[in-house]
Amino acid sequence: MPVFIEVPATALLVERSLFILATVLFVLAALSYFMNLAGKREWGPFASLLLHGALFVQTAFLVTRGINVNRVPFVGHFEFGNLFIWASTLLYLWMERRLRPVFYAVGAFLTPVVLVYLAYAHSGIVSAEHRELPIVLRFPLWLNIHVSTSVFAYAGFSLAFALGLIWLLRLWLTGASKFVPKGNVWQTIKRELPSGSVLEENIYTSIAFGFFFQTAMIISGAIWADISWGRFWGWDPKEMWSLITWFVYAVYLHARLTRQWQGPKVILVVVIGWLAMMFTWIGVAWLLPGIHSFG
Amino acid sequence: MTKTKTDATRQAVTLSPLVQILVFLGSMRFGIALLIALSLLSAYATFFPLAFARERIYGSWWFLGAMGLGALNLSLCTGKSIGPRFRQAYKPSWPTTLAQLRQMPVSCTIKVSSGDVAAKKLTTAFKQLGLATNRRDTGPGTAVFLRGERGRLGYFGSIATHIGILLVLVGGMYGSLTGFDLGGSARKGGSIDLPAQELAIRVEDIRVTYNDPAGVVRPRVASQLRISQRGQEVATGAVAINEPLRFDGITVYHSTFLWVAHVTLSHPETGAVLHELALVDHETVNLPGMPLAIGSAGFFPDFTVQDGRPLSRTYKTNRPALVYRVVQEGRPLPLRVLEPDMPLEVTTPEGPMVITLIGYEKAVSYSVSRNLGRPYLFAGAMIMLTGLFLSFFMAPQRIFAGVEANGEIVVGGRGFVRHHGIEHILANIKSRVEGEES
Numbered sequence A: 001m002p003v004f005i006e007v008p009a010t011a012l013l014v015e016r017s018l019f020i021l022a023t024v025l026f027v028l029a030a031l032s033y034f035m036n037l038a039g040k041r042e043w044g045p046f047a048s049l050l051l052h053g054a055l056f057v058q059t060a061f062l063v064t065r066g067i068n069v070n071r072v073p074f075v076g077h078f079e080f081g082n083l084f085i086w087a088s089t090l091l092y093l094w095m096e097r098r099l100r101p102v103f104y105a106v107g108a109f110l111t112p113v114v115l116v117y118l119a120y121a122h123s124g125i126v127s128a129e130h131r132e133l134p135i136v137l138r139f140p141l142w143l144n145i146h147v148s149t150s151v152f153a154y155a156g157f158s159l160a161f162a163l164g165l166i167w168l169l170r171l172w173l174t175g176a177s178k179f180v181p182k183g184n185v186w187q188t189i190k191r192e193l194p195s196g197s198v199l200e201e202n203i204y205t206s207i208a209f210g211f212f213f214q215t216a217m218i219i220s221g222a223i224w225a226d227i228s229w230g231r232f233w234g235w236d237p238k239e240m241w242s243l244i245t246w247f248v249y250a251v252y253l254h255a256r257l258t259r260q261w262q263g264p265k266v267i268l269v270v271v272i273g274w275l276a277m278m279f280t281w282i283g284v285a286w287l288l289p290g291i292h293s294f295g
Numbered sequence B: 001m002t003k004t005k006t007d008a009t010r011q012a013v014t015l016s017p018l019v020q021i022l023v024f025l026g027s028m029r030f031g032i033a034l035l036i037a038l039s040l041l042s043a044y045a046t047f048f049p050l051a052f053a054r055e056r057i058y059g060s061w062w063f064l065g066a067m068g069l070g071a072l073n074l075s076l077c078t079g080k081s082i083g084p085r086f087r088q089a090y091k092p093s094w095p096t097t098l099a100q101l102r103q104m105p106v107s108c109t110i111k112v113s114s115g116d117v118a119a120k121k122l123t124t125a126f127k128q129l130g131l132a133t134n135r136r137d138t139g140p141g142t143a144v145f146l147r148g149e150r151g152r153l154g155y156f157g158s159i160a161t162h163i164g165i166l167l168v169l170v171g172g173m174y175g176s177l178t179g180f181d182l183g184g185s186a187r188k189g190g191s192i193d194l195p196a197q198e199l200a201i202r203v204e205d206i207r208v209t210y211n212d213p214a215g216v217v218r219p220r221v222a223s224q225l226r227i228s229q230r231g232q233e234v235a236t237g238a239v240a241i242n243e244p245l246r247f248d249g250i251t252v253y254h255s256t257f258l259w260v261a262h263v264t265l266s267h268p269e270t271g272a273v274l275h276e277l278a279l280v281d282h283e284t285v286n287l288p289g290m291p292l293a294i295g296s297a298g299f300f301p302d303f304t305v306q307d308g309r310p311l312s313r314t315y316k317t318n319r320p321a322l323v324y325r326v327v328q329e330g331r332p333l334p335l336r337v338l339e340p341d342m343p344l345e346v347t348t349p350e351g352p353m354v355i356t357l358i359g360y361e362k363a364v365s366y367s368v369s370r371n372l373g374r375p376y377l378f379a380g381a382m383i384m385l386t387g388l389f390l391s392f393f394m395a396p397q398r399i400f401a402g403v404e405a406n407g408e409i410v411v412g413g414r415g416f417v418r419h420h421g422i423e424h425i426l427a428n429i430k431s432r433v434e435g436e437e438s
């Protein structure tokens, strides 16, 4: 029985406006990154500026939401989704800062991934209501570690997925299939995409980042479960799917080390890892009910 | 320092079948296959109800076997990589010619006017970049070599990670072999006996505290326990949400809350009580000496009906009601709602009787478990996390520089798992040495 919080009308208006403004900035940033990818390089820094703006507004939105619900906003798919949209953008911009201008092309892939998450958060299927924290979740220290580490894990894997998409596009554009488009724009895009080694290097960095936090998330979750429920591991579907996601990325890390796995095989593991991550987040709650179905 | 292996290392060596099996069992290829298999099996298992999956999949010999093989694989692979990692970290081979440096994964050449001062300048540059620096002079008139490095502990990241995982597996296994996971329910004044563990858990009190005046939010339920083992009291204390009671490695926790409804069956005319029953939620009680049973479909503290289903509006006992059904000769009759002071008539083989709800009380279902693996699990988890930190965030970087007497410098560098960032260091060294030169 969720308990809803009454939020004053002005506070609600501020929160909603910030959310809409952040979304608009994310869309504009995505369009500008596309322009950069299509060869108009002067759009790159502008896109980055817009994304910095989106990150700033998203931060303000999360702070407002936190004030309105009087806690860290991570309950339910709406709040958690918005947190990791924030973390994914932050991680991307941090990497972009080191690797621009090459990385502007990556922005054209990261922003659509973020927009997919935003679309899910905006869609009516997830509740954006202001809810009290269920009592079972009121154990702040380990819960907060658990949630914040998972947010960064998801951010790392999202960025790796965006880079994997670029690699897929590269493979397609450089392939011999008769379905490869030949237009000028496609030739430009092909030229603008980062090289295989840049992709490979940064997929590794993103996954290493995500993997570290995913491990910390599983461990802190287990410690929290032990403190709260007297057991570390309940074989609950959400626990199992976060472990499966971890296994998939462990396969990636090892396969990469053997150096026999390159190109398509590695991308396949990156895509499967992302799907497993999405299933942990969304699929489990909708399809496999368990004690984690609160989101 | 070349990337290619010598012919000697490539030579085929005939290994005995046992060694061949061990090599396979400790190989990364087998490890990857196991990880894939465990992922698929786990994914498959999540589509089954939890109790079934726990017993028939996660607890099956083949799932445990796959985990055991994983542990064996990890132990063998970790065991065999400890020696090489130590050598790599502490006994790296020095280059002997500049040509070897040029063949390193990342390299560059710097030219300065005099070889004499070059080594000094390089040493300064290495130190300014925070590289732990060593120097080797190969003899009068020949080249001087410098070695600078960062993140030496990073060589041990994967070993620590793997040892951490092994410790978690060992802790988990030890915990499940020496531990137990049992349960039972009781109401105030009742007790749960676990004969195999010689434990008796007596529920002294169950207290409900509401978090809001209306009772819409799930209330806090705390129970006061007195636990004895072989007749000796071993622990007393309260159990509540997020607060299990722990003693001697044993954890007692609430798993669910129940209601117990007390009903009487009495004679319709004389009012004499013929039977008195305690109906626990969703349990059925047989009436002695009669082919008749009464089953509880749940007790509702604040009863209402929505879409044809009974439910409770709040957690408070505003309108208590028991939903029950009579089972006659194995045949369930329709559900009926029994409220206090509103007795109903029941037809029995012994004639009509009156059923009355005379009281109700809260009961708790407890889980009682023991996990002695806790310290190993915790230590393993921390070692694993440290290992990952070393692998990912303290990746080793090693730079060699060779200086010829004529002032020619070659700098070469490599990482452990990847050579990321080395170019940047070399460019930095180059600009520092050349900058000082000009």
Ligand code: HEM
Pocket: A250, A253, A254, A257, B026, B027, B028, B030, B031, B032, B034, B035, B070, B073, B074, B077, B081, B085, B157, B158, B159, B161, B162, B165, B388, B391, B392, B417
């Ligand atoms: C199941 C059997 C496994 C085998 C056979 C195996 C084997 C290996 C090997 C041979 C390496 C190369 C590095 C070295 O030699 O020091 C390695 C690296 C590593 N392993 Fe494993 N491993 C296994 C499982 C795991 C698991 C489950 C994890 C999950 C955390 C893991 C985490 C790592 C990490 C983090 C590295 C370093 C990777 C990097 O720096 O990119 N290993 N493993």
